[in-house]
Amino acid sequence: MVFWKRMFGEEKKQEQEKEKEQGFFQKLVQGLEKTKQGFVDKVDGIMTGRKVDEELFEELEEALIQADCGLPTAIFLVDQLRERARSERITESEELKSVLVEEITALLERNAAPLKTPEEKPYVIMVVGVNGAGKTTTIGKLAYRFKQEKAKVLLAAGDTFRAGAIEQLTVWANRIGVELVSHAAGSDPAAVAYDAVNAAKARGSDVLVLDTAGRLQTKVNLMNELAKVHRVVQRELGRDLDEILLVVDATTGQNALSQAKMFQEAVPLSGIALTKLDGTAKGGIVLALANELNLAVKLVGVGEQYEDLQDFDASAFAKALFGQSRENA
Numbered sequence: 001m002v003f004w005k006r007m008f009g010e011e012k013k014q015e016q017e018k019e020k021e022q023g024f025f026q027k028l029v030q031g032l033e034k035t036k037q038g039f040v041d042k043v044d045g046i047m048t049g050r051k052v053d054e055e056l057f058e059e060l061e062e063a064l065i066q067a068d069c070g071l072p073t074a075i076f077l078v079d080q081l082r083e084r085a086r087s088e089r090i091t092e093s094e095e096l097k098s099v100l101v102e103e104i105t106a107l108l109e110r111n112a113a114p115l116k117t118p119e120e121k122p123y124v125i126m127v128v129g130v131n132g133a134g135k136t137t138t139i140g141k142l143a144y145r146f147k148q149e150k151a152k153v154l155l156a157a158g159d160t161f162r163a164g165a166i167e168q169l170t171v172w173a174n175r176i177g178v179e180l181v182s183h184a185a186g187s188d189p190a191a192v193a194y195d196a197v198n199a200a201k202a203r204g205s206d207v208l209v210l211d212t213a214g215r216l217q218t219k220v221n222l223m224n225e226l227a228k229v230h231r232v233v234q235r236e237l238g239r240d241l242d243e244i245l246l247v248v249d250a251t252t253g254q255n256a257l258s259q260a261k262m263f264q265e266a267v268p269l270s271g272i273a274l275t276k277l278d279g280t281a282k283g284g285i286v287l288a289l290a291n292e293l294n295l296a297v298k299l300v301g302v303g304e305q306y307e308d309l310q311d312f313d314a315s316a317f318a319k320a321l322f323g324q325s326r327e328n329a
């Protein structure tokens with residue numbers, strides 16, 4: 001269990017702090033480039049050289065909605081700004097912009113939580129989500145990360161439905177050099193889960209990560225199947241899973257909220273892995289998820305490579321988005 005200390009202990013935290021300030025942070029900045037060009041530049045335009053008035057608040061609200069923040073979150077943020085402008089007598093747009101960055105950071109921090117600290121072996125993560133969200137890729141990235149930490153990793157090819165899914169995970173497992181449990185295509189995913197948990201226990205794996213087939217949140221039978229897989233894992237494990245992560249594609253916009261709500265009804269989600277942030281100019285979906293759901297964004301994907309998965313850090317995120325402007329403010 002030594003790796004857990006390295007993964008989650010003080011030493012690791014300090015190390016991560018350092019990383020964050022260096023390459024890690026740069027990667028996040030790069031990953032958010034499109035959102036900076038879309039959403040942030042627009043906000044900059046609205047918040048430069050203006051008097052703070054109702055017109056400005058309305059333009060800002062519109063920009064937030066266009067960036068996928070969603071109506072409730074856009075209204076919430078702008079109301080906060082109105083209130084602070086009034087109470088702090090803010091009249092210049094530049095000053096208001098630094099307040100906006102503060103409010104965005106606070107909103108993101110409200111619900112933030114890291115991956116759960118392991119207490120028992122195997123540390124079990126189940127990954128769920130709609131088709132093509134980035135589940136299998138995220139599992140590959142996670143496996144790579146755990147492997148880097150010298151953990152004994154076992155992956156379970158629980159997507160027995162889509163042609164090629166088992167092979168896709170096998171390729172990842174071989175490339176990274178971790179073990180895999182798989183059954184034939186078309187077999188029962190609950191049986192794979194059953195075998196995987198028992199293999200992880202028998203082999204003394206530190207971490208077990210279960211892939212699942214992509215499914216639309218509206219397909220009742222598929223959601224029931226997912227609930228069954230979860231029950232089997234829980235039963236064989238004799239306790240709750242450590243993490244059940246919903247993988248959400250950042251480019252899907254407001255639909256992400258209904259995905260989260262419906263998946264939550266099938267299995268007790270513990271957090272969100274938000275992928276493809278590098279592929280959207282509307283990073284505002286992060287704000288909507290943080291504000292409207294009682295669910296933390298725990299991981300963000302900012303590219304297709306092994307290393308392109310980061311722990312979500314609210315203040316680093318806000319700084320990566322608005323860094324330039326905050327320093328100027």
Ligand SMILES: Nc1nc2c(ncn2[C@@H]2O[C@H](COP(=O)(O)OP(=O)(O)OP(=O)(O)O)[C@@H](O)[C@H]2O)c(=O)[nH]1
Nearest residue numbers: 131132133134135136137214275276301302303304
């Ligand atoms: N740019 C970018 N692409 C990503 C990211 N995460 C995943 N992808 C890509 O998204 C596509 C789908 O990824 P998968 O991991 O196969 O998605 P999935 O959810 O497992 O898909 P199904 O198993 O079919 O439901 C692949 O082309 C990935 O390379 C990311 O953070 N950034």
Ligand SMILES: [Mg+2]
Nearest residue numbers: 135136159165
């Ligand atoms: Mg997959």
